[in-house]
Amino acid sequence: MIDLHFWPTPNGWKVTIMLEECDLAYNIIPVDIGGGDQFKPEFLRISPNNRMPAIVDHEPLDGGEPLAIFESGAILEYLGDKTGRFLPQAPRERYRTLQWVHWQMANLGPMMGNANHFKNYGRTIADDPKQLEYGTKRFVGEVDRLSGVMDAQLSVNEYLAGPEYTIADMISYPWAFLIGPMLGEGMWETFPNLKRWVDQVHARPAVERGRRVGRDLGRRERTEAEEKARQELLFNQTNDKVRDAREAAAKASA
Ligand SMILES: N[C@@H](CCC(=O)N[C@@H](CS)C(=O)NCC(=O)O)C(=O)O
Structure with a gap:
């Protein structure tokens, strides 16, 4: 069993x-x-x-602890290696997949996270809306650029890493389908290959099941004080929070 x-x-x-794609048994820990x-x-020991x-x-x-x-x-x-699925083992195909996995982790994820922060959350935090202008321009611009990178790749390949659906698609899709709300739904006309791929991945039953997991967890209405x-x-x-957490952990294990 896998705890997630x-x-x-x-x-x-x-x-x-x-x-869900691999049909593995798992237990959700919110x-x-x-x-x-x-x-x-207990969470910091894992992450x-x-x-x-x-x-x-x-x-x-490895059969160990x-x-x-x-x-x-x-x-x-790891899950690709464990199951032998969605991550090719032949070196050439494996690295063709992993380069897009690393691309997502270093580019699409962080840039979209920051674009969302400046565009949506920043407004409620910054004292002066002018403070948000440069950050919004920089990160939304990056999301636009990265959408073009994916669109070009998907204009000559069915999936991000080539002809097969792999972990590169699974890792990019949950951010990519949010590009519409971020850049404006009209932008799909600029990126038709990206749109074709988003729809194709979206239609997979395992993707639909994966996106439904824990849906109710994040839905609770928050009071203004809770949101703050x-x-x-x-x-x-900052490091203050990390240090406080480390001290609390040391106390807990003393
Ligand atoms: N690079 C990490 C990013 C994970 C990440 O940013 N998770 C967010 C939620 S989407 C989180 O746990 N945030 C908690 C926090 O900011 O303290 C990954 O892909 O696993």
């Missing part, structure tokens, strides 16, 4: 989609990132960067 430490966000859905679960000592998703595989690939993994790219690569506390927790993280 999860909250319903694009990074979380990458893993539920892969688990990590309420707005309520601070990511700083709990020291205080981010979900993370997994603990109780029947790991339970294995904990954080970072969605590493988790999908959530933003303070998520958008104001």
Whole structure:
């Protein structure tokens, strides 16, 4: 059995989609990132960067002790190796896939996260809306550029890494389908190959199931005070928070 430490966000859905595609048994352990679960000592032992998703595989690939993994790219690569599915083993095809996995982790995910922050959340935090202008321009511009990169790749390949559906598609899709709301739905005309691929991945039953996991977890209405506390927790993280968490963990294990 695999424990999945999860909250319903694009990074979380990458893993539920892969688990559903591979028909693996898993157990959801909610990590309420707005309520601070990511700083709990027991979670930090699994995921020291205080981010979900993370997994603990109780029947790991090497047959040894339970294995904990954080970072969605590493988790999908591990599950690909464990099942022999969606990550080719032949070196040429494997690296053709992994380069797009790393591309997503270093580009599409962080740029979309920052674009969303400046465009949507920043407004409620910044004292002066002018503070948001440069960040919005920079990150929304990057999302536009990255959409073009995907569109070009998908104009000559059915899927991101070539002719086959792989973990590169599963890791990119949960962010890519949000490009419409971010850049404006009209932009699909500029990126028709990207739109064709988004629709194709979207139509897979396992993708639909993966996106439904934990849907109710994030749906609870928050009071104004709860929303303020959530933003303070998520958008104001410095080493102070990491140090506090480390001290709490040391106390808990003393
Ligand atoms: N590169 C990481 C990113 C994970 C990530 O940013 N997770 C967010 C939710 S989408 C999180 O756990 N945030 C908690 C926090 O900011 O404290 C991955 O792909 O696993």
